[in-house]
Amino acid sequence: MIVVLAGGVGAAKFLQGFSRVLEREDLVVVANTGDDLELFGLHISPDLDTIMYALAGLVDQDRGWGLKDDASNFLSMMNKYGLDTWFRIGDKDLATHVLRTSLLRKGLTLSEVTERLCSALEVEHRILPMTNDPVRTKVETSEGTLDFQEYFVKREFQLDVRGVIFEGSDSARPNPDVLEAIDESRGIVFAPSNPIVSIGCILSIERIRDAIRRSKAKKVAISPLIGGKAIRGPADKMMSGLGLEQSSLGVASIYRDLVNTFIIDDEDRQLAGPIERLGMRVVVANTLIKTLDSKMKLGEIVLGELAE
Amino acid sequence: MIVVLAGGVGAAKFLQGFSRVLEREDLVVVANTGDDLELFGLHISPDLDTIMYALAGLVDQDRGWGLKDDASNFLSMMNKYGLDTWFRIGDKDLATHVLRTSLLRKGLTLSEVTERLCSALEVEHRILPMTNDPVRTKVETSEGTLDFQEYFVKREFQLDVRGVIFEGSDSARPNPDVLEAIDESRGIVFAPSNPIVSIGCILSIERIRDAIRRSKAKKVAISPLIGGKAIRGPADKMMSGLGLEQSSLGVASIYRDLVNTFIIDDEDRQLAGPIERLGMRVVVANTLIKTLDSKMKLGEIVLGELAE
Numbered sequence: 004m005i006v007v008l009a010g011g012v013g014a015a016k017f018l019q020g021f022s023r024v025l026e027r028e029d030l031v032v033v034a035n036t037g038d039d040l041e042l043f044g045l046h047i048s049p050d051l052d053t054i055m056y057a058l059a060g061l062v063d064q065d066r067g068w069g070l071k072d073d074a075s076n077f078l079s080m081m082n083k084y085g086l087d088t089w090f091r092i093g094d095k096d097l098a099t100h101v102l103r104t105s106l107l108r109k110g111l112t113l114s115e116v117t118e119r120l121c122s123a124l125e126v127e128h129r130i131l132p133m134t135n136d137p138v139r140t141k142v143e144t145s146e147g148t149l150d151f152q153e154y155f156v157k158r159e160f161q162l163d164v165r166g167v168i169f170e171g172s173d174s175a176r177p178n179p180d181v182l183e184a185i186d187e188s189r190g191i192v193f194a195p196s197n198p199i200v201s202i203g204c205i206l207s208i209e210r211i212r213d214a215i216r217r218s219k220a221k222k223v224a225i226s227p228l229i230g231g232k233a234i235r236g237p238a239d240k241m242m243s244g245l246g247l248e249q250s251s252l253g254v255a256s257i258y259r260d261l262v263n264t265f266i267i268d269d270e271d272r273q274l275a276g277p278i279e280r281l282g283m284r285v286v287v288a289n290t291l292i293k294t295l296d297s298k299m300k301l302g303e304i305v306l307g308e309l310a311e
Numbered sequence: 312m313i314v315v316l317a318g319g320v321g322a323a324k325f326l327q328g329f330s331r332v333l334e335r336e337d338l339v340v341v342a343n344t345g346d347d348l349e350l351f352g353l354h355i356s357p358d359l360d361t362i363m364y365a366l367a368g369l370v371d372q373d374r375g376w377g378l379k380d381d382a383s384n385f386l387s388m389m390n391k392y393g394l395d396t397w398f399r400i401g402d403k404d405l406a407t408h409v410l411r412t413s414l415l416r417k418g419l420t421l422s423e424v425t426e427r428l429c430s431a432l433e434v435e436h437r438i439l440p441m442t443n444d445p446v447r448t449k450v451e452t453s454e455g456t457l458d459f460q461e462y463f464v465k466r467e468f469q470l471d472v473r474g475v476i477f478e479g480s481d482s483a484r485p486n487p488d489v490l491e492a493i494d495e496s497r498g499i500v501f502a503p504s505n506p507i508v509s510i511g512c513i514l515s516i517e518r519i520r521d522a523i524r525r526s527k528a529k530k531v532a533i534s535p536l537i538g539g540k541a542i543r544g545p546a547d548k549m550m551s552g553l554g555l556e557q558s559s560l561g562v563a564s565i566y567r568d569l570v571n572t573f574i575i576d577d578e579d580r581q582l583a584g585p586i587e588r589l590g591m592r593v594v595v596a597n598t599l600i601k602t603l604d605s606k607m608k609l610g611e612i613v614l615g616e617l618a619e
Contacts, residue, residue, distance in 0.1 A: 043409050044409065044413030044416055074382060074384050076382050076384070076403045077402050077405050077409075078406075079403065080402075080403035080404075080405075080406035080407070081409075081410070083431065083432065084407075084428065084431045085431045094388075094402040094405075095384045095387065096388075097402075097409075098385050098386075098391075099388070101405075102389070102392055102394070105351050105352030108352055120392065123391065123392045
């Protein structure tokens with residue numbers, strides 16, 4: 004069994020390739036739920052959805068998130084009702100939120116709901132929310148403390164970041180299936196996701212972090228930065244805002260003591276030495292995975308490292 | 312002030328004309344909520360919606376219900392999730408249900424929610440749910456007791472009707488604004504809606520029925536049957552199933568002691584005598600109101616009767 008710690012779009016792209024090169028091996032994805040939000044009374048889990056849609060072959064490839072061939076009639080009507088519609092929800096996508104919300108209200112856990120949705124969409128691999136308890140990522144900015152989605156989507160991550168809080172993560176119990184998967188895994192992969200708010204949020208649950216640290220499995224991380232820039236999203240800005248080095252070396256420092264192998268992009272090959280000095284093996288590869296072919300190639304490399 | 316007791320499509324068509332011939336007079340629509348349902352955790356009020364959409368100029372004219380230019384991406388995805396999608400919800404339409412549900416969960420009454428939705432859609436006239444308490448119409452059929460929508464939409468009203476139950480109507484408190492409107496009105500109109508489940512459900516709330524009976528206002532009813540057939544929906548079948556005469560005379564008997572004037576279609580002119588013998592004034596007119604012109608003409612006739 005291989006466990007992948009995952010955020011949203013970056014992880015989903017990686018998983019589209021990785022899931023294809025795994026031959027009949029169990030893949031368990033542990034997804035961040037700190038970006039979850041309640042909107043119009045609906046429980047939305049953006050990272051769970053992005054990964055589920057990607058593994059179901061239904062994701063909108065251009066955006067990297069949401070469902071393909073979707074429309075926004077619902078939002079246009081919400082707009083007519085005078086509601087703020089900065090968070091983009093597609094009409095088909097809405098089915099996921101409505102169904103999840105209704106099942107949660109019936110008393111199912113987020114994990115049970117995810118399993119049911121995945122099964123209906125014929126997703127072969129398991130996707131586990133990191134916890135069934137509420138954890139909400141907040142971003143301290145120059146304009147006050149904002150919910151993550153407010154900072155990320157509404158304000159388009161243009162505000163200076165001064166701090167990040169994972170509200171609820173101290174008391175959140177890890178999803179027991181996550182601990183079990185980590186214990187049984189022969190490899191743990193840190194997907195090319197935001198190390199602060201995506202992977203960082205998963206690791207903020209101490210028992211998950213401890214289980215990973217204790218695990219004898221091979222641990223491989225893929226840097227989400229290339230040339231100091233995030234391929235997508237605010238990872239670079241957040242890192243510099245928090246006083247961390249805005250580069251793959253900075254990401255490697257965050258994962259220090261947690262991973263054995265760190266994969267950086269060809270463009271960052273000059274960082275190999277400094278990262279090795281943190282005690283990691285470094286692999287240089289193409290991490291800008293736009294095509295299925297390049298996604299599968301990166302997947303093969305990760306698989307090779309786990310087998311070492 | 313004029314009060315119109317209303318069900319769904321038939322009432323909405325009438326109101327499209329009636330609202331246009333009223334010159335600056337207050338129109339208050341009292342809508343049936345017995346057809347309401349909870350689906351996918353959403354509170355749906357079909358009659359309130361149909362009337363609101365019609366008065367907002369947004370109704371789909373062909374179907375007579377739902378929003379024009381709507382789509383069904385949401386339902387197609389719900390279908391993919393394996394859910395039964397016999398109840399048709401449009402993508403834009405869904406905004407109404409999601410917003411209503413979220414406002415109800417916040418503690419607003421159905422009446423307050425309706426007012427807020429209507430105001431956002433710039434509906435000039437007041438639409439009042441008959442009650443803010445749950446009343447659910449059940450239909451006793453040859454295949455057991457069904458929720459109204461299950462009988463009406465899912466089973467396309469093909470089952471024999473043996474009885475109708477307005478669950479909760481004994482304990483439901485009338486919407487206080489309804490009683491106030493009835494007390495202050497100079498005219499009460501029974502829209503051409505199903506006399507059993509639409510108008511009948513409103514009248515099943517005893518204090519509303521009493522207020523109407525006691526009112527000194529002129530009371531005018533429009534028959535929803537032409538030549539013994541319902542223009543739309545199951546009124547005719549339900550009446551015969553319940554042992555009532557399946558004709559405008561049968562409808563008139565139901566409204567006996569409640570209305571002064573009964574309007575029947577030209578085609579039913581031979582029923583004028585028998586209906587008059589029930590103690591009502593009878594007006595013969597075109598009640599098959601497909602065009603705006605014919606809707607307004609019928610509206611003028613009703614207005615004339617109220618002025619008598």
